[in-house]
Amino acid sequence: MESEKNKGEWVSDGATSNSHHVDVLVIGGGPAGAWAAISAAARGASVLLADKGFCGTSGATAPSGTGVWHVPRDKALREQAKASRLQLGGHLAEDAWMDRVLEQTWLNVERLTEWGYPFPTDAQGQLRRTSLQGPEYMRLMRKKVKEAGVRILDHSPALELLVDEQGAVCGAIGADRQRGESWAARAGAVVIATGGCAFLSRALGCNVLTGDGLLMAAEVGAEFSGMEFSSAYGLSPAFSSVTKSLFYNWASFYRADGSAIEGAGSARGRGVIARTLETEPVYACLDRADADIRRWMQTAQPNFFLPFQRAGIDPFTQRFPVTLRLEGTVRGTGGLNLVDDSCATTVPGLYAAGDAATRELICGGFTGGGSHNAAWALSSGFWAGAGAADHARSARSSARRAARRAGGVAIRGKGSAQLDSAALVRTVQNEVFPYAFNWTRSADTLQASLARLDAAWREARATAPAASVNERVRAREATAMLATARWMYRSALQRTETRGMHRRRDHALSDPAQRHRLISGGLDEVWTRTQAVASGSPLAPARLEGVAA
Secondary structure (H helix, E strand, C coil): CCCCCCCCCEECCCCCCCEEEEEEEEECCCHHHHHHHHHHHHCCCCEEEECCCCCCCCCCCCCCEEEECCCCCCHHHHHHHHHHHHCCCCCCCCHHHHHHHHHHHHHHHHHHHHHCCCCCECCCCCECCCEEEHHHHHHHHHHHHHHCCCEEECCCCEEEEEECCCCCEEEEEEEECCCCEEEEEEEEEEEECCCCECCCCCCCCCCCCECHHHHHHHHCCCCEECCCCCCEEEEEECCCCCCCCHHHHHCEEECCCCCECCCCCCCCCHHHHHHHHCCCCEEEECCCCCHHHHHHHHHHCHHHCHHHHHHCCCCCCCCEEEEEEEEECCCCCCEECCCCCCCECCCCCEEECHHHECCHHHHCCCCCCCEHHHHHHHHHHHHHHHHHHHHHHHHHHHCCCCEEECCCCCCCCCCCCECCHHHHHHHHHHHHCCHHHHCCECHHHHHHHHHHHHHHHHHHHCCECCCCHHHHHHHHHHHHHHHHHHHHHHHHHHCCCCECCECECCCCCCCHHHCEEEEEECCCCCEEEEEECCCCCCCCCCCCCCCCC
């Protein structure tokens, strides 16, 4: 098994206008990255946050409303909340992690209340804190990140990590997309909070989520868990990117001739929609919502209706075409494997949070939009930031240690041809978008896809470095999508059963002997191994100290 770890060129430690020296570098500016930055700063660390877009407006959360797994401090209610997801996720979640996330979410939502987030009130005057409006939430988080003294690099995606002579992560190199220049950051620790991979499917807020952080982490030897749980598709109008699915609980689904599609539905019956879409269009109408529900919908999620207004469609009385957009590991549960309660990865100095990290710990093999993912983002971000700050404190004495570039495809190479990023994106999408390949899987389709994806990887490895900074960004996105697809499908081939969102046509039942995690990794050669589901003692939440309300 060949690794790219520690094969890059050494980098100088000179100070320029585009070089930075900090204790903690956070890569990604969504909710997980923002909480990580605030938490690290509260521990006394100097922090730099680099976002691919504009921190506070980019990513899956910023344009959306999201539910939050926020459960009162009542033992019975929390036990009920855990049990409701345990079976759905194939019994791969862990009690201690669920308890810890529930408590940390409670604490951090209290903090949001103190910071002035405008939670609505119910008829009894009580705050309703089980959902967050993305624009208001992320606007507040950007404000608090800046108040914490964190420096933000907007429109500045990281492209590769730096490692020292011992293989510990000690920074990153990235691109300033607006100026077309590179930037470099030396850090005592790095938090990967780049989100999951939605394969440029045009799902709302997800086109910046191309698996970049997963690729960078793999290049330094990090491992993944649960990558087979990556077949999440969001239901949306065919003419829109809005994948909010709650309102489709009041929808009926039809064929083009107006006949109803028996068994089709959003929560249960999405598989019927997927199978029908393989051969013919599917139409929906929110015709099961009464007048009160309609009024509530338009108040609860007004941006759901904007595409209909632009198209001149009344979704309550007129049928409209729908599709399923792949959201991959964004609404899946796979991501970087965590080795302790600080959200450390298997590589020293590297931490992971949010959708970039595995969410199996709290929801096993099945999750969805918001709720558990939202709670995980604010909790894991908080822990990863604190863990990175503590690690950086111990690394300060060697802050000037030599650093080596770890990036591979599109950054270094001996070939003469440039990587065709657009063509590579199409190659990957042709393997992961089709419902017959990914919604329901089988050994023959997985093996055929992997043969094509592995060939594409070999071709990409033989190309020359990208000619410009901005082309390097596009090439790294395409390469990350390719790498993610290979980890997904290799893991899916290994799990010869149906569990959680992983559905096998050739193994339709759950196998009790496979109640374990699948760990994966590697680049040139992708590998997998099993890991038992832990049953340890309770883990403690953490409080946010040193940050003014």
